[in-house]
Amino acid sequence: MKRFTFSLQLLLGLVAGIALGFVAKIWDVAWLAETLTQVGKLFVQLLKLAVPPLVFTAVLVSVANLRNVNGAARLASKTLMWFLITAFVSVAFAIGLGLIINPGQGVTLDTGAAKAVDTEGAGTWLDFVTGILPTNIVTAFTEVNVLQIVFLGVVLGAAALAVGEKAEPFLNLSRSILELVQKALWWVIRLAPIGTAGLIGKAVSTYGWDLLAPLAKFSVGVYVGCFIVLLAVYPTLLAVWGKVNPITFFRNAWPAIELAFVSRSSVGTLPLTQRVTVERNGVDRDYASFAVPFGATTKMDGCASVYPALAAIFVAQVFGVHLGVGDYLLIAFVSVVGSAATAGLTGAIVMLTLTLSTLGLPLEGVGLLLAIDPILDMIRTATNVAGQMVVPVLVARSEGRLDEAVFNAPPQPLDDAPVAVRAPRGPEPATA
Numbered sequence: 001m002k003r004f005t006f007s008l009q010l011l012l013g014l015v016a017g018i019a020l021g022f023v024a025k026i027w028d029v030a031w032l033a034e035t036l037t038q039v040g041k042l043f044v045q046l047l048k049l050a051v052p053p054l055v056f057t058a059v060l061v062s063v064a065n066l067r068n069v070n071g072a073a074r075l076a077s078k079t080l081m082w083f084l085i086t087a088f089v090s091v092a093f094a095i096g097l098g099l100i101i102n103p104g105q106g107v108t109l110d111t112g113a114a115k116a117v118d119t120e121g122a123g124t125w126l127d128f129v130t131g132i133l134p135t136n137i138v139t140a141f142t143e144v145n146v147l148q149i150v151f152l153g154v155v156l157g158a159a160a161l162a163v164g165e166k167a168e169p170f171l172n173l174s175r176s177i178l179e180l181v182q183k184a185l186w187w188v189i190r191l192a193p194i195g196t197a198g199l200i201g202k203a204v205s206t207y208g209w210d211l212l213a214p215l216a217k218f219s220v221g222v223y224v225g226c227f228i229v230l231l232a233v234y235p236t237l238l239a240v241w242g243k244v245n246p247i248t249f250f251r252n253a254w255p256a257i258e259l260a261f262v263s264r265s266s267v268g269t270l271p272l273t274q275r276v277t278v279e280r281n282g283v284d285r286d287y288a289s290f291a292v293p294f295g296a297t298t299k300m301d302g303c304a305s306v307y308p309a310l311a312a313i314f315v316a317q318v319f320g321v322h323l324g325v326g327d328y329l330l331i332a333f334v335s336v337v338g339s340a341a342t343a344g345l346t347g348a349i350v351m352l353t354l355t356l357s358t359l360g361l362p363l364e365g366v367g368l369l370l371a372i373d374p375i376l377d378m379i380r381t382a383t384n385v386a387g388q389m390v391v392p393v394l395v396a397r398s399e400g401r402l403d404e405a406v407f408n409a410p411p412q413p414l415d416d417a418p419v420a421v422r423a424p425r426g427p428e429p430a431t432a
Contacts, residue, residue: 004122004413006278007255007309013193014200015260019216021204036201041330047268050181052141054268056153057178058293063157066173068206068213075399079291082391083299089147090305090387091335094225094326098310103218104317139274142209144269150297166266183354189259189272194263217373218314224385225306234390242397244407252280252411253389260385264377269385270296282406283396285312291395295388300351302383305335306412307376315356334358349373 004012017036025034067074068345134140140148160167235246250257256273263269272291277283282292311329316323334355349366358361369376396402 007258009193010196010255010258010262013196014258017197018204018365020197021201021215024201024205025255028100028281029037033202033205035395036198036205037247040202041186041198042197043191044263044268045189046264047185048144050185050188051146051265051267052149053177054181054185054270055149055293055297056141057152057174057181058270059150059297060160060174061178061183062098062290063154064167064174064346065286065289067161069290071399072290074394076120076290078395079294079391080400082394083295086233086237086299086301086387087305087336090229090301091332093228093311094306094309095313097221097225097228098313101181101217101221101224102317102351103186103310104223104314107214107217107314111155119188145404146297151223169367172202173304185268185271192259199262199264203378215369216370218310219372219376221310223264224309225310226379229301229383230386231305234386235396238390242394244257244393244397244402244404248408249281249390249393250386252276252407253386255414256389257382261378261382264374265379266296266381266384266388267299272414273388275386277392279414280406281389281393282403283392284401284403287396287401288300288392289400291392292388296385299388299391300380300384301387302380303377304351307380308352308381310337311352311365311369312355312361314357315361316359318368319365319371321361323359331355331399332423 020032020036022037023029066076069075132147134145134148134152137152139145140152160171217362235250236248238244255277256269256276259272260266260269268274272294273296274288277292278288280286312331313323315321316327335351349370352366352369354362356365392405393402
């Protein structure tokens, strides 16, 4: 397999999965469908196994590393600003698309049979805010509550910054754990071509036209909305504000986007996203060590902007609820401010629930869309991860932290293990 690049291996796995899925579907080969399901399931389980220690140590170390970055406060504020801007632009396009295609108009679904999804702890803004704070540290990790793990990482990282030198033993331990987890997770990522075949094969063999037909317009709308963000919004930002070639960016970023599409996990893709951002797109490593982990847990243009906007319009039309200008502004507000609710692994279900409950729409609408959620989650996660790389490039370019020679060079191979997590270079203070 070393004769093939990692990107090509992923593509071969994708093609093999589609072919095997069609064989299982058309000829009703039960054992093949079950094999594909189990292969994909095992791959996702391996990715999720590393999530708690990866998120905790990555966020903690990234916050602590800010003291080694000149203008840390400015970099952080610019990053958050671009997170908000791109989220707003994405949701604006999604709302416009929804008003054009009317995804729920003419759809006949048995809304009486739809059941509200159990979304305890995620149904309202109060639930969201209180859900950030863990009642038990152990439970946050055992139940893989990514939002709570992020909160703990931020708090301890900030505390380590405040304590200073006395916190170095703890930070060194955290860096060691992060390096170990990234190394182990890279071994899992190297299995991605096989996992890709299983995940795509299962999707093809499971989801037939009979299931997709009633939701076809909505499904196509989600893909079109994400493609608008991927192929119009991001390239425009890169070309106009970043002054870089969008084609070169996507050439460099493709392996991470491809893995995100099949794995459906921004956090699971994090090590590859960070490698691509630094080693191919030329973003300064110290800044990327902060921006990329935070992006993987809070920057979700696909899950938190495009999808909930279209889904809210769909649910309103199916249930016969009129949405006014104020409602659309509320959708935009929820998408921009509440994107952290997706938290890398929860998908878009929590975000959709938050949006519907804020608008007063029936939560049964979530249940109507669950059947096809895995199909939609592929393009949503690919959009998320692309945005998580676009923002660091934009900020690094504006701050002189983008190595254009690396960005424009032929893409570096990704077959080897990632570069180790670096310790601080010295007591260089951060400035505002």
